[in-house]
Amino acid sequence: MVMSRSESHQRRKRERSKRLRRLAVVNFVLLLAVGALAVVYALQRGDGGSGTPDKPDAAANANGGSADAGKGAGDAPAANGEGSQDGQSGQQAGDAGGTPSAGQAQDGAGGADAANGGEGGGNAAGGDGPGSGGKPDGGSPADGAAGTAAPGSGGSGAPAEAGVGAGSGADAANLSFTGDILLAASVEKLMLKNGYGYPYAKARNYLQLSDITAANLETPVTLRGTPAPNKQYVYKASPDALPALIDSGVDLVNLANNHTLDQGEVGLLDTIGYLNKVKLPNVGAGRNDAEAFKPVIKEANGIRVAYLGLTRVVPVGSWKAGPNHPGLAESYDPSRAVAAIKKAKAEADVVVVMVHWGTELADLPNADQKRLGHAYIDAGADLVVGSHPHVLQGFESYKGKWIAYSLGNFVFSGMPDKRTADTGVLDAACGAGGACSLAFHPMRAVQSQPAPLEGEEAAALLKRLAGISVHATVDANGLIHAKE
Structure with missing residues (x-):
């Protein structure tokens, strides 16, 4: 067969x-x-x-x-019209108020939170910032699984110092996460020049060693569609890019973000269709709201892991999924998300929420991120992983669970702000009881290609993450610890 x-x-x-x-x-x-x-x-x-x-x-x-x-522990070319902000002309997803009604622009349009929907400016050169271009050194990939998952060690095994019920190695579900992945604009040009596998070449080991790797897919995959009006950044990716994404190690993608309907409902339905065709599971969007809020449940080492996708960045109200129309699983009002999390917790051992939220280019989470992250965990989520700010934000330990507020860009067009080039892979070893231990592998993207950082550069990035974390710290090996 x-x-x-x-x-x-x-x-x-x-x-x-x-x-x-x-x-x-x-x-x-x-x-x-x-x-x-x-x-x-x-x-x-x-x-x-x-x-x-x-x-x-x-x-x-x-x-x-x-x-x-033995325990495991945008460079956005002017030709594409990619400038400084995404949420122009009333299309901004605002953090100032409530949920938009269908067909209306979000609150905050025109200024209250204009930074929240932008995609950053660009330089035509395509550079994502300075950094190491080298591959992980030392040891085979298997070495990381047998011991501590230290950044730059060449291993991406289960993090050490797992909490009660977290398990490690063979008795845990070993999960990995990345931030935003864009397969269009200048990234597409680089892939057409260097091959579709180009963006993942130096990070592949970190994506392939876990049981399940999940990412935020920040672009519709379609050959059709009508570009969203009055929107600064409108993307479209070819389905030809999907096999390389799968081969890189990515096993699941979140579609709940502010670009999935860049080509309208036709583009969204095409995206879901192409992903289903290559058997790449997806969450956060659907042909109706029931599909959009439905989790994908995967099993690893006998542990059932439920993934849910949510967004609090919706350019216009019509993008929200409804009973009779396609769209996204939105979370301006968390009640629907809370109900979905509770249902998923009854069906799985571990519940992971992947959420698009926050203020762009902000080092710290805003009040809505904190409020929603806590609400998700109170409802039964074991791990919350965020995206959208385009920069790394810190981690929070809350009631014995974890929130990663933003994993920043992973594969994306470069931006003038050099912080947007800082990225990495987050590993989580989660036990059947829902407790997870975390490790972060620091990387930096050059020409939309993330590569592991080493030495002083790695230490500096991990120290910065420790400094912006809440009730948590990140040690020199990338292990994330709770603290009072």
Whole structure:
């Protein structure tokens, strides 16, 4: 039987996961053996040769330590009309007020929160900012799965120091996330020149080693459609770009954002159709509101993970999904999202909410992000992962759960603000109880191609993330810890 590209990709991921689990078991057994030898050695070094251990505590610690060691822890060309703001002429999704009525512009249009819908300016050169262009160094990809997932180590395994119920390695669902992925505009030009796999070449290892990798797809995929009127940035991507996205390691995409209907309802329906054709699961949009708010449930290592897509950035009210028309799962009023989360929690072990929200180019989350993030977790979400600001925002530990307020751009047109080039891959090891442990792998995009950062550059980015996190910190290895 001939398998589709998506099925083949999933099969390769399962095989890699099995190999990593076997490696972890072998390492664990070897470490236990080393611990046992340490105990024997300590027993033989008794005072006067009596056989009584010199330092019984040290021997016990050596054995216990060996067991623990086995745990995993826009450059927007002027020709495309890409300027400085996306939410022009009353199309801005505003944070100043309530939900727009159908066919009306969002609150805040014309100024109250004009920064919230822009896509940034561009330079024609195509540079995304300075940074390292090198691949991860040191060790094979499997090395990261057996121990701590340290940035730049070449491994993308389960993060260390998993919380209660979080699990690690083979007894956890190992999830990865990226920020915005754009397959149009100057990114498309780069792919046509260098191949559709170009954007992922230096980050591929970090996308492929987890059980499930999810991203925000910031463009409709269609060959048809009518461009949205009065909108600064209007995108359209070719379905030819999808196989490379799947081959990169991406297993699921969120469509709940302010570009999915750039080509109207026809473009949205085409997008869903093309994604279904290549068997790439998608959330956050649908032929009606029931489809838009429906989760995708995937299983990893026996753990059921539900993904939901939401947006609080909707250019006009008609983009919202309704009972009888296509659109997005919006979250200006969180009641529908809360109901969907509660339902998903009854069907899955872990609930992940991917949400488009916030103020562009802001380092810190705004009040609506905090309010909604807390409401999602109170409803049963275990992990909330945000996008839209185009820059990295910090993490928050809330009631034992995690909010990643913004993962910034991942593959995107470059922007004048150099912070938009800072990006990375977020790993989460989540146990059947819903607890997750997190690790962040810092990267920087050059010419729309993210690459791992090393040394002082990695340390500086992780330190900045620690400084803007809430009740959380990020250590020098990229591990994210809760703090009071």
